[in-house]
Amino acid sequence: QALYAAGLIDLQDGDWRTAKPYVERLVKLRPGSFQAWELMVQVEQSAGDPEDRDLAIQSLYDAWHDTPDPQMRSQVSFVRDHIVGPKHTLIAQQTLEIGGDAILRFLFQPADEAGKPRHLIVVRSDDATNERWRENGTVPYGTVVYHLDTVETLGNGQSVVRPYKYYLEPPDYDEVRAMVVTILAGTAKPLSGAADPFWAGPPAA
Numbered sequence: 001q002a003l004y005a006a007g008l009i010d011l012q013d014g015d016w017r018t019a020k021p022y023v024e025r026l027v028k029l030r031p032g033s034f035q036a037w038e039l040m041v042q043v044e045q046s047a048g049d050p051e052d053r054d055l056a057i058q059s060l061y062d063a064w065h066d067t068p069d070p071q072m073r074s075q076v077s078f079v080r081d082h083i084v085g086p087k088h089t090l091i092a093q094q095t096l097e098i099g100g101d102a103i104l105r106f107l108f109q110p111a112d113e114a115g116k117p118r119h120l121i122v123v124r125s126d127d128a129t130n131e132r133w134r135e136n137g138t139v140p141y142g143t144v145v146y147h148l149d150t151v152e153t154l155g156n157g158q159s160v161v162r163p164y165k166y167y168l169e170p171p172d173y174d175e176v177r178a179m180v181v182t183i184l185a186g187t188a189k190p191l192s193g194a195a196d197p198f199w200a201g202p203p204a205a
Helices: 002-012 016-029 034-047 050-066 127-135 173-185
Strands: 077-084 089-095 103-110 119-125 146-153 159-167
Touching: 002 016, 002 034, 016 034, 034 050, 034 077, 077 173, 089 173, 103 173, 119 173, 146 173, 159 173
Parallel strands: none
Antiparallel strands: 077 089, 089 103, 103 119, 119 146, 146 159
16 A cells, blocks of 8 residues: 555656656565556556556556455446646546447546536547437448547536537547647647637636
């Protein structure tokens, strides 16, 4: 627990170099730990090492599939990254299992809205979009259409969805991340309407 706590604190402080030795020791001591590999994924992402990051993700999946612990097996996603923007830091999560036509693949949540987020960036597919694109001939039947959206939940409980990009294949995380960074910088525009001012601009005083 001490190694996990030390690595987590250093990662949250943006210091992956200090965190890495703690997390390396942790995965050696607990090679079947989902939480340990989740931290290692974030360390390698912060280090800019996609090859070792992807190996850590595979080890995380192995730990998840092989665990006899029902609580660990009930996990539906894992944290893979923290993205620091001019105004917000986002916690990036990836769904562990995908299937069917309605899929939430990636979710980006502002750290300053933890617990009850009103603003999200998501990459997902949905039955209505898939059906519409297939029926009008835009894509062949069987193609799953993913879309990257910002989602704003209003005070009345309704949501404002602003689409930014569509993907006709399961999107690569690094490609998605690059788009999210441009949203945080204010240089990306939604495909229709105006951008949610929450995401970009100077930090709140």
